[in-house]
Amino acid sequence: MSWQEQIGFPALSVVTYLPLAGVLVILALHWLRRPLAKLGAEGAIAGAAGRQTWWPTTYKVISLVTTLAAFALTVWMLFAFDKASPDLQFVEDVTWVERFNIHYSFGIDGIAALMILLTTLLGFIVIIGSWHYVKDREMGFFISLLLLQTGMTGVFCATDLFLFYVFWEVMLVPMYFIIGVWGGPRKIYAAIKFFLFTLVGSLLMLVAIIAVVWYVNRQGGGLTFDIRALGDVVYPYRLQFWAFLAFFLAFAIKVPMFPLHTWLPDAHVEAPTAGSVILAGVLLKMGAYGMLRFCLPFFPDAAVDFVPLVAALSVVAIVYGAAVSLVQKDLKKLVAYSSVSHMGFVTAGIFASIAVAGNAAGMEGAILVMFSHGILTGALFLLVGYLYERTHTRQIAEMGMLATPLPVLAGFFLFFALGSLGLPGLSGFVGEFLSLLGLFEYSHWLAAIGALGVILAACYLLWMYQRVWFNDRGDKAVTPSFSMRDFSAREIVSLLPLVVLAIWVGVYPNTFLDFLHTPVQHILDQVGPSIESARGGAVAQLIEATRGLF
């Protein structure tokens, strides 16, 4: 369905480029400042604004307005969204490079819709959250955030493989700068590690994209980059196998799956708060999104064969991430490793549901985990950032008894920690339960091991909570040495939407699950025939193939 029928304006492009427009406005004003100052207008404006710092406030307000507008438009779009239709919606299609039949084409299904909602939501929340966070080159920081949002939204909107790849790569640049410029002491190491890990994946993906497009062209399908068209082609098994592997590695790095996760803790620890929130909230989801969009529909036979390996790695990730979280000394690292654990539920759910026919629960659960992890972990990173602004440390050992000076902050922290440890009634539980349900249908034992992660989640979160907020140092009360003010209104405002959503998803997840039934069924229909003809043993094939190389 095209945008003309549905909403009357190219909503996806508008949502995508609103932040970019914000950047352009900021830059234009920035360039106009000097001439204005010469005319003596600056004093007039400052006088009108009533303060000397009118310029930072101006670009922050512009950032906030554009991201809020993007969010509002997204919500509007979700209301206009036809959940029952299997077609892509709000479709925009313009030929871009005629020579190669590359299109500028946008369109979303229910999965992408939820991801865009998450992106635009966190987009304006980090603007609020970073209001006073950065001290140095502040304008660049806000511009990077806006550019990042445009890139991320584009990834979820693109329905042309080439366009997708462009957005995928474009998005890396602002993130690289956010970590590398505004990060902590080891920011260069972290930024380069992040960039290289992702780049290796991207290059593998590029090779696979070329192989796929080339194959379709050679088979007489004509040169096309249209994702749906390419997805409907049945590829020969050999190509499927290798192309799946390439795509899968690219996305597995992004998720990140064990054992490709080690860039994540470093990136999180060094990134500024906003970077961490976006990284955990949106960027990690792109890995899983890519698997849903490419690995499964394009290469169903290979995907089914890889299920045992991926499911096992996912379960390892759940337990491993949780276990390593348990012994972290740095709050941010703890949350970062917990992301590895939670994302294990995502990949487990996705791949378990293609192992057994008619097992939609696992995949729907996995996508709900993606959404809920974005809310909860995003909030936790924000909170860690707020805490850091007060204590100037993230070392758990240096905290304690903070609930006395910061009761409201402690309350919010507990709320999101409980959500993260899977308390029923909050968002984390529903997704993880459904994901485990899907995994359970595939393998009882893997699900049992995965469920251990739920125990461990309670362990690392509550133990951390006790050490940070309660007394853990013996019976004499520890009085925090910091003079601290409790939550400000701005900080509460930045978290309230997340509180509402966490409860909403926990109590009535159908609002969100309704978006997923049709696209998930679509993916399962594409994979369905392969379940019958599964040959299994991807690992054995892999070993066999590598032996052939030497």
Next chain:
Amino acid sequence: MEGTDAMKLAVALIVLLPLAGFIVTLVFGKRMGTRAHVLPVALVTATAVLAVYAFEWVFRHQEEPFVWDAFTWLVAGRYEVTWGFQVDTLTGVMLLVVGIIGMLVHYYSIGYMHGDGGYYRFFAYLNLFMFAMFVLILANNFLLLFLGWEGVGLCSYLLIAFWFPKKTASQAGKKAFLVNRVGDFGFTLGMLLIFVTTGTLQFAGVFDKAEMIGAGTLLWICLLLFTGAIGKSAQFPLHVWLPDAMEGPTPVSALIHAATMVNAGVYMVARSYPLFMHSNTAMLVVMVVGTFTAIYAAYIAITQNDIKKVIAYSTVSSLGFMFMALGAGAWAAGIFYLFAHGFFKGLLFLCSGSVIHAMGGEQDMRKMGGLRTRIPVTFWTMMVGAVALIGVFPFAGFWAKDEILFADFTHHYYVVWVVGVVTAFLTAVFAFRMMFMTFFGESRADAEVQAHVHESPKVMTIPLVLLAIPAAALGVVVGWPPEEGWIHTFLEPVFFDVEHEEFAWLGTGGALMAFSLVVALVGVYVAYVMYLKRRELPAQLAARVPWAYQASLRKMYMDEVYEVAPIRSTIAFSNWLWTGFDVLVIDGIVNGLARLWDWVGAALRQLQTGRVQNYAFGIFAGMLALVIVVGCIWGV
């Protein structure tokens, strides 16, 4: 169905009023200062009235339970779960226990928590607890029950760690939650197995298909569900959290850790009766665990010196008694015991709170004594509770306990019966040890404390009196005559097809009853001799068999076992995973690759000679290699 709309409203309000109380009190309570209790207490009172109304409704409609699917919770694939509620006779009994005791504890807390810095927080949490507990008992499916189940666990965490500046308190709160999580791990898997096997989690749907589930699967389902019950109802080996939970304020111990939440495991197993009744092995496991826990905890209770710890271990023991009953097939008797236990154990805890209040915070019974005349209301009500606990005719515990022992005996579980009788004896000993050490003899407190001993205010003593009434009379009212009392016929629709032994006054039934009464009285006498008349005896006994004494005093070393085995080993393993694997192996490879690249780059720099011939050769060689590789791969 008559009056269903009214019931819908009642059920919705029962759930929503405490929730509203929680939210409002949490947000605005601080500003209300010392009046923060007004709203929560008012709402809970209203809830209790509604609970009684719902009970009355089910009293009139015993055969057809009220079932209401309010709205769907989640739909995914072929699975669906609702926010569904039901009220049948079992729920009715639970509603009375939770509603009435919950309300009385709220009133009591007004006095007990007076002047505490977290006054509003306390009432907010209590209201949240009421919400979760009502959801737990009103749910018509396992997942919603689980929501309440985890919710009460959360409240338990919050309330045990209520005085979080105390390390032991925050430690105990965390311990309670984590130990429960271990049980919930089993519960979750049990739910998954039920869901996958039967396609639904709704009680009615699952139980309809109970007979069609294969024996092996059914056994797994029952055992996994029971694992959850072991955690929540503090059975061996997951009982370790409950004694520590006494770090919380005493009203919490009474409400959550005696009368309501800890019964959730028993309730859940009873609720799953149609599953358990088809699996004899599972029933046997339930009985064995319950029986063992009953005597194990009673043995520990004998040497504890903290008044609340005694009652806590007594609770563990009593819960074991309930599971013993369920496992032996005495379902109604188990719930009867739960019903009575809620009142007399809640009463005992509130009385102990009143004692602690009088003693200015002192909990060690070695520093008490002679309080009988100083705080008479507390003394007499606590005496009622103690007598009801040990099962003296005609108090509440007597009827319930004897039905359980009777069932053990007539179902030919003689070993279990013997253990049950020994437990009853030990219970009598430790209960009256507590009474004698606290209220009789001369006072062992220092003068300062003695001078300040005072009876608690009315707002605390009136709930004691109100609880003492059912603790005394409930047994006769609902349990008379034995095995055919009102509670049996009332629960008949839930526990259908249960085999029943005739209770003969002039036969096994009467004989057993008389025997266990004698056992209880002997226990009281032993306590009298050891702790009042010849007080040197316990020390001599301890010196004679030090290992037996130490084992009891040190709680069978379970905390030490847990410290070493799961806790330290997990942390050590996690540390190894992190520093050994994550940092060393994975990042080692990554950084090693980077260094290798560095080295390769340095080596390759030599190639940049600047001579055109060299470059031309390179280009040619590269082209050749490319052609060969491409040719080989695609077989051109």
